Amino acid sequence: MTRLFDRKLYAAPLDKDKIRTALDIGTGTGVWAIDFADEHPNCTVTGTDISPIQPSWVPSNARFEIEDAKKEWTFQPNYFDYIHIPWLTGTIADWPALYKEAYKCTAPGGWIEHLDDDVEGLKEAGFTNVTTEVIYSDDPKMKQVGLNLSATLTHDVDGFLTYLLHNYENWTPQEIHNYASIMRKEIRERKIHSNSKWRVVRGQKPLDT
Numbered sequence: 732m733t734r735l736f737d738r739k740l741y742a743a744p745l746d747k748d749k750i751r752t753a754l755d756i757g758t759g760t761g762v763w764a765i766d767f768a769d770e771h772p773n774c775t776v777t778g779t780d781i782s783p784i785q786p787s788w789v790p791s792n793a794r795f796e797i798e799d800a801k802k803e804w805t806f807q808p809n810y811f812d813y814i815h816i817p818w819l820t821g822t823i824a825d826w827p828a829l830y831k832e833a834y835k836c837t838a839p840g841g842w843i844e845h846l847d848d849d850v851e852g853l854k855e856a857g858f859t860n861v862t863t864e865v866i867y868s869d870d871p872k873m874k875q876v877g878l879n880l881s882a883t884l885t886h887d888v889d890g891f892l893t894y895l896l897h898n899y900e901n902w903t904p905q906e907i908h909n910y911a912s913i914m915r916k917e918i919r920e921r922k923i924h925s926n927s928k929w930r931v932v933r934g935q936k937p938l939d940t
């Protein structure tokens with residue numbers, strides 16, 4: 732993901748010296764939260780996920796919590812100077828409800844940034860200064876990003892297929908295993924030039940709220 736931003740961890744106009752609190756929703760391995768904490772030693776960074784796969788050796792200003800972003804958020808209102816939502820495609824049914832929680836927990840003047848294949852609804856939630864950047868992964872500069880994504884998908888395919896097909900479609904482990912190996916083969920197929928469009932949408936909570 733950071734390659735999409737030329738190795739920058741964010742693109743919102745944050746004041747590096749003033750930011751004190753940041754939240755990374757669906758943090759996954761926690762790499763982004765750890766790097767952000769290293770770059771901003773005066774900022775407390777919280778990474779949340781429903782899956783406890785984050786490391787325990789982390790910078791003293793980073794911490795991880797198990798929290799389902801689909802439920803009511805347990806953070807203080809008006810608290811975070813920056814909320815980062817990276818790549819939660821397919822996991823959230825009700826984005827307006829999630830943005831409502833995010834708006835509630837963003838500090839006045841604070842920023843939210845959401846990177847995904849489709850993003851809508853920040854303005855409706857109350858955020859202002861909303862801008863959208865579209866990133867095409869078939870841009871030659873993005874070849875490396877595509878390779879990384881292909882490696883990620885190839886490794887993750889069993890996990891996300893199992894979640895969907897076992898829990899919702901009652902497929903057996905063997906059926907899922909067979910399907911996963913077909914999918915891995917298709918992902919590696921060089922004759923298929925698949926590409927995708929990514930959006931980075933950022934917005935700010937007005938100062939006078």
Ligand SMILES: C[S@@+](CC[C@H](N)C(=O)[O-])C[C@H]1O[C@@H](n2cnc3c(N)ncnc32)[C@H](O)[C@@H]1O
Binds near residue numbers: 756757782798818822
């Ligand atoms: C595609 S991964 C992205 C991980 C990381 N943000 C990154 O960019 O590498 C999606 C992550 O969202 C987490 N997730 C899915 N549903 C969630 C929910 N309801 N609340 C919090 N995290 C969730 C998954 O466990 C997974 O770690």
